[in-house]
Amino acid sequence: MEFETKAIHVGQDPDSATGATITPIYQTSTYTHDGLGKHKGYDYTRAGNPTRTALESALAALEGGKYGLCFSSGLGATASVLCMLKAGDEVIAGDDLYGGTIRLFNKVFSNFNIKFTYVDGTDSRAFEKAITPRTKLIWLETPTNPMLRITDIKAVSKIAKANNLILCVDNTFASPYFQKPLDLGADIVVHSTTKYLGGHSDVVGGAVITSSDDLHEKVKFYQKAVGATPGPFDSWLVLRGIKTLAVRMKKHEENAKQVAEFLANHPKINKVNYPGLKSHPQHELAKKQMSGFGGMISFEVKGDKSLVKKIVEGTKIFALAESLGGVESLIGHPVSMTHVDVPQEQRNKLGITESLIRISVGIEGTDDLINDLKQALDK
Numbered sequence: 111m112e113f114e115t116k117a118i119h120v121g122q123d124p125d126s127a128t129g130a131t132i133t134p135i136y137q138t139s140t141y142t143h144d145g146l147g148k149h150k151g152y153d154y155t156r157a158g159n160p161t162r163t164a165l166e167s168a169l170a171a172l173e174g175g176k177y178g179l180c181f182s183s184g185l186g187a188t189a190s191v192l193c194m195l196k197a198g199d200e201v202i203a204g205d206d207l208y209g210g211t212i213r214l215f216n217k218v219f220s221n222f223n224i225k226f227t228y229v230d231g232t233d234s235r236a237f238e239k240a241i242t243p244r245t246k247l248i249w250l251e252t253p254t255n256p257m258l259r260i261t262d263i264k265a266v267s268k269i270a271k272a273n274n275l276i277l278c279v280d281n282t283f284a285s286p287y288f289q290k291p292l293d294l295g296a297d298i299v300v301h302s303t304t305k306y307l308g309g310h311s312d313v314v315g316g317a318v319i320t321s322s323d324d325l326h327e328k329v330k331f332y333q334k335a336v337g338a339t340p341g342p343f344d345s346w347l348v349l350r351g352i353k354t355l356a357v358r359m360k361k362h363e364e365n366a367k368q369v370a371e372f373l374a375n376h377p378k379i380n381k382v383n384y385p386g387l388k389s390h391p392q393h394e395l396a397k398k399q400m401s402g403f404g405g406m407i408s409f410e411v412k413g414d415k416s417l418v419k420k421i422v423e424g425t426k427i428f429a430l431a432e433s434l435g436g437v438e439s440l441i442g443h444p445v446s447m448t449h450v451d452v453p454q455e456q457r458n459k460l461g462i463t464e465s466l467i468r469i470s471v472g473i474e475g476t477d478d479l480i481n482d483l484k485q486a487l488d489k
């Protein structure tokens with residue numbers, strides 16, 4: 111079945127009780143049993159809910175995985191994967207990650223004696239060099255937030271397999287429409303479904319997808335035992351969102367390519383980070399492991415905070431806001447917004463400076479978006 115068809119149909123048969131064509135929002139916390147020890151597969155919504163089941167099946171199909179599990183946020187999904195670890199275990203992570211993920215690693219799970227080592231995500235051998243007898247998990251994002259760097263998933267997956275490590279890839283920026291980490295050798299895919307999957311900036315959610323029976327059973331246990339589960343309406347919103355994922359992603363990319371070209375040629379801009387640009391240091395790798403480059407761009411302006419302030423406060427269509435992946439365009443300042451909790455030394459090393467701006471290119475008219483950035487830059 112093709113991607114577009116899966117997004118609309120997998121897990122979404124007409125409702126068996128009523129024939130409703132669209133999966134109903136099963137807005138219930140509990141289920142009446144037919145008798146002691148007899149129920150229809152659901153007993154309590156934290157453990158399972160039919161609207162969530164539909165979404166979990168659809169997401170598994172889109173990533174080419176066997177199992178999907180949904181969470182109340184992307185960080186809820188990440189935390190539930192990390193719950194598989196024990197005190198003394200070590201994680202090797204790519205150095206450029208969403209700031210909230212780094213905060214969760216450094217300020218929550220570190221307290222339980224789990225060690226996180228950050229390595230240059232663009233150098234697969236750096237992952238290998240950092241392995242110790244205590245390493246259990248490799249964590250990476252690609253493309254990364256906010257520098258749009260690319261990690262070679264296949265190369266890192268070979269290293270993970272050879273050393274009996276779990277490889278988890280946060281696929282939020284690419285979405286399964288443009289990249290399928292499981293096909294490239296990853297064991298687990300994590301998503302913030304808040305972003306492209308939901309697609310309309312009206313829901314917060316997360317997901318974990320795998321083809322491993324063992325990993326699925328473990329994360330499913332933590333989904334229920336820790337309880338970061340999405341409500342039925344939130345599950346329904348993401349399920350509705352993914353039906354149009356393919357058409358939205360095409361337009362996000364079409365717009366982003368043109369916006370990136372415009373920015374790359376603007377005299378007030380030093381550097382544009384977009385894997386679709388030939389100037390991107392890993393453009394060839396991105397072409398190899400992704401089927402498109404997505405809608406996220408970051409760029410460094412020639413100037414200090416006053417120019418940054420003028421731009422981010424000067425756009426009329428791009429809204430100054432955190433998050434990404436919705437139909438509407440957003441603009442943000444990672445240093446003071448999404449990456450405020452990343453240690454300064456790590457930020458400086460990556461180039462997450464006061465001069466860096468990040469945009470999530472929406473699906474509005476291309477010329478409107480370019481003209482909006484132009485007027486903000488030329489003010």
Ligand code: P1T
Pocket residue numbers: 183184185186208210211251255280282283301302303304314315316432433434448
């Ligand atoms: O916000 P939440 O749904 O919990 O997802 C966390 C998360 C995980 N992974 C990546 C790559 C992310 O970008 C995020 C959330 N990011 C933002 C809110 C942001 O503006 O970058």
